[in-house]
Amino acid sequence: MRALARLLLALILPLTLVAPALAQGTLRIGMTASDIPYTGGQSDNGFEGFRFVGYQIYEPLIQWDLSRADRLAALVPGLAESWEVRKDAPTKWVFKLRKGVTFHDGSPFNADAVVFTFESIKKKDAPHFDPYGSGQVGFRLASLVGVSKIDDYTVEFETNKPTSFVPYQICYMVIVSPTQWQKFKDWRKFAEQPSGTGPFKVTRFVPRERLELEANKTYWDAKRRPKIDKLVLLPMPEPTTRLAALRSGQVDWVEVPPPDSIPQLKAAGFTITRNSYPHNWTHTLRLDKEPWSNKLVRKAANYAIDRVGICKNLLNDTCIPATGVVYKGHPWFGKPKEIYEYNPNKAKDLLRQAGFDASKHPAKAVHLISTSGSGQMLPLAMNELIQKNLKDVGIDVDLQPVEWNTLLTRWRAGFKTPENEGLNAWNISWNFLEPWSGFGRFFHSKSVVPVAVNTMPYINPEADKLIDEAERTFDIGKQNEILAHVHELVVDDAPWIFVVHDQNPRALAPKVKGFVQPQSWFVDLTSVTVR
């Protein structure tokens, strides 16, 4: 027995003493994705795919300025140096491309690469059409119908109508190397040896396990050449796994640590970064059926929610209260008439005015929620609190939890299916990165299911008019003002229960320095150092 114990010890001890040596300046990130996002160009896995893969390997013509924390990320020149809509033909946009940029494979970036990329997304009969990548971003470039090369460094995009939202669409399209694609003539093989112009290039791809990238030493913007040598991306869908990996030193950075772990992480010297960004967590209400067909009831529900309590007590300050689609300080916030603070008495009054009464005419609703899911934060605990808040003022909500995938599938079909007929709302979180995502897809009458995702449906001719006007307004300042008016309308109509805006918490090991968390879904990894 003693000999056996000795043998076991002899086997185990050396394992514990030797930790693997790391290259200088390696940043290892634990992502929430369950798989490595698509590396062939147009990213999947939501915006996390863009954040760590799409925008690191590749670049769009217009990109987000991710260098500042103090204001909403703005659009800045990327692979295009400048762009403008033609005065004589407002459906045509001229882009002047950056010179002297090369892809990771050494071939030059030019107008041909832009045309090639656009065709890979939009031209179904082209040999280089990428059905998968196209499925990921095609709908985001909805109004772009064509592109033509003017000269080697000038391209012209054409839209199906005059629309000022073009720059917002262009930033979803990352430019891939035609030369590299020609080597394989196959997107799957290209994805295993991808080539873009971004600050990092892929060195090793282990499907489902890890993606290794190295700094692009010849990146065109000398100010943004990565300070780290190596970047390793690891899919870790389980929050506890991410936490354990961070605390045991297997990774240096994790996305979305569990909120209740934040105090311990801070105490152990880890840095918690967070910032506002275009995310909202809401209940999307069904407007053609009681009780949410009544605006007063919707307002009552919005006054019933203790948002500060949710953020402080439940989520350890990883979110801020939401009183609208966008947060205060955002250019589209405007001056809404209603600021939904926690006011149960006002909620009860509103409910009474609406003619609801606990005994004769109770307000009852069935809400479909998820058990987990990307951007859903802590759906079960948060919804139980919301259910209690609503119950306190006299609204009975029956929560129906389903798995995330199921929720998305049912939501897409709209409320008017046999399966969804009994529902009054669904709880899904959204982005409002650009005008279409923020307003167009939800609040325009043309977006009613199945065309887009106005599931409620929210029909307001004034909102339609304003959204259309914003799309025709090419001056960004004026466009923002118009969108702020849309926001004021929506806040007053309360077609959603606005709950919180996530703050995108991430935990960084003490040796990770120089990271600025922007007001964005995306990050700039070039400023980061790892000692």
Place this chain on the structure above:
Amino acid sequence: MWVYVGRRLLLAIPTLLGASVIVFAMVHLAPGDPIAAVMPAESSAAEIEATKRAYGFDRPLPVQYLVWLQRVAQGDLGRSIATRRPVILDVRDALANSLVLALSSSLLAFVVGIALGLLSAFRQGRLLDKLCAALAVIGVSVPHYWAGIILIIVFSVQLNWLPAMGAADDPGLLPFLRHIALPTVALALIPLGVITRVVRSAALDILNQEFVTALRAKGLAARRVFVHVLKNSAPQILTVLGLQFGFQLGGSVLVESVFSWPGTGYLLNLAIFQRDIPVLQGVILVLATFFVLLNLAVDLLQTLIDPRIARH
């Protein structure tokens, strides 16, 4: 002998078909949709329909099943919806990782379990027997994923001795052993308990038989008696070992998920949440095949050790 093997292999075919039909039906009965996992939430209905057509999900279920079956018969498990890689590659990599983990945890469980089981049989009723019994009960009762989390907290987070997740990313034996150590222990707990109990009772059965008394009366050394006992209880133990090894391979979904060990269990978990039907069916089919082959191997081995077991 070969006729017997041939018949058993033929019998395996309906078993596998049955398993595949059940998996296929269950995946399609469950709510949710593989498309939701691979298409952005805001994609248009037309795009979703086109993708469904591309994968063949628009066809009636029996047709989908037959198409799949036809491909499998030709050795093609199809492509993953999520990664678009051939399923056979994903399954191959995952199976290799799971086999390694199943082997290491089985080895640990077998060696320690047999040792503890024999010890308690020979020390029946004494303190050591009771300790072993307690250990076995703990091993069987503690949920192994929970034990996995505790191991991570102690050895990775607190002591910082061993990595918390994943397979080794650097080549060499040492990183490999460091990464496999904790999942091995977690996965070995249940079979350890089971084997300890089975070995103990098998050995006790033999110990209580008259021939053992005769051997002892003959004055045979304790060591020789031990060998006789071991040999006679071997067939029973072997059956359990075979089954346990099979469970190790197929039943490691939770432990592999806790440790993000990239094996079949982890893959199965991912595939379930992504509704990645081709991967799901591929993994289950391969695992079911493994089970059938393993059972056959154990049966054959039993007859080799103990010719009294007839093969009819």
